[in-house]
Amino acid sequence: MTKSAAQTTANLLVFAAGAAAAYVVVTTPPLRRFALRATRAWLGASIPIFFVREITRAWVESDRSALT
Secondary structure, three states: OOHHHHHHHHHHHHHHHHHHHHHHHHHOHHHHHHHHHHHHHHHHHHHHHHHHHHHHHHHHHOOHHHHO
16 A cells, blocks of 8 residues: 555545544534533633733734834
């Protein structure tokens, strides 16, 4: 088996496993609720952290001495 064929096979297997997992989560109400809650928690934590980091980076990169 060539390296290219092995990579293609591995990619197909990973895609099939992901699709199967997504199907199970979408069709099972408790898992679907858990996934939605986890997504909400992840977004609720990551978006404010992103903005704080970007504001901090912008503050550090701004040339404060040029303003005086």
